[in-house]
């Protein structure tokens with residue numbers, strides 16, 4: 001059974017389930033210092049505070065990411081979920097400082113990664129973090145792989161630049177990583193070009209490139225959307241097992257809450273440029289406190305629907321991010337909306353459960369929601 005289309009258990013259960021796939025991949029390597037940071041202190045790997053990223057268009061300024069704050073622990077897997085256009089990719093691109101310029105710009109906030117503010121680094125320092133301490137896996141490997149360079153060279157180049165390995169050592173590492181991500185006859189296949197690989201294999205290569213420098217954070221933006229369902233499951237299991245083996249923290253971006261449920265420790269639900277609910281995966285699934293999250297869950301096959309029954313969808317469209325309403329941004333689509341919901345925007349506040357926060361008047365006010 002794949003790990004991504006099942007109802008979630010607590011993170012510990014997920015880790016146990018991973019044991020067999022880890023064995024298949026050659027066993028687990030302990031990396032205790034990566035659990036808490038180099039000094040052993042219980043610090044956060046990533047702290048994003050009040051991040052705002054705008055995009056200048058002819059129609060006006062799009063508030064793609066609007067005052068977003070969240071944290072990530074060492075070794076943790078965080079899901080960033082929400083419908084198309086809610087700001088998931090822009091959040092990731094902001095962390096990587098890859099917002100498309102000049103139209104896009106980070107206009108406020110702080111991104112502390114291992115204690116240093118990425119927004120204050122020089123372009124050269126930032127290039128060093130990208131592909132070094134921070135690995136990236138994007139949706140379409142064909143646009144990220146260079147068609148005229150051999151697969152092995154593309155993996156080795158990253159290790160050579162960021163880890164300072166010799167050509168020989170970097171090539172050996174490339175073969176080792178190809179083997180690790182499940183490419184058969186890795187030494188031979190390292191000499192092939194991207195077009196000689198299938199879509200699933202190319203995505204495995206992207207994972208190998210992302211891992212080449214032993215990153216401590218992996219950003220995966222819809223890493224399997226372009227693949228068929230069976231291959232999706234294999235790639236997702238690979239990311240989960242590798243993150244557990246190397247104790248790499250992961251931010252997994254997906255519009256599919258079912259995928260996030262199977263892979264993540266915690267989930268941030270985004271809507272219209274904001275985080276509207278966040279918490280441990282079992283809290284989000286068993287006690288959602290924001291109707292938008294409930295709506296997303298109702299649209300997952302198998303969780304709320306019998307076989308043959310059509311999936312529920314959330315009616316309507318998200319608000320225009322050029323001029324979002326000064327109200328709950330979900331109010332126009334929410335069947336629970338009341339007057340107060342149209343009068344002002346609720347804050348993201350604690351819901352009692354461990355680290356569970358939601359942005360909803362319905363539970364803020366003592367609760368008219370269940």
Ligand SMILES: Nc1ncnc2c1ncn2[C@@H]1O[C@H](COP(=O)(O)OP(=O)(O)OP(=O)(O)O)[C@@H](O)[C@H]1O
Pocket residue numbers: 055057062063064065082083084085086087088089090091100103255321
């Ligand atoms: N190049 C661009 N020009 C103008 N607006 C943009 C551009 N890129 C993104 N946006 C807008 O920024 C907002 C956030 O976009 P983003 O790409 O982060 O969404 P997303 O959640 O990743 O969606 P998807 O699931 O479709 O990938 C959207 O409203 C989108 O229309």
Ligand code: SF4
Pocket residue numbers: 290291292328329330331332334335336337338341346359360361362363
């Ligand atoms: S604040 Fe009101 S409109 Fe918004 S999600 Fe909660 S109940 Fe619905």
Ligand SMILES: [Mg+2]
Pocket residue numbers: 088089090221
């Ligand atoms: Mg996106």
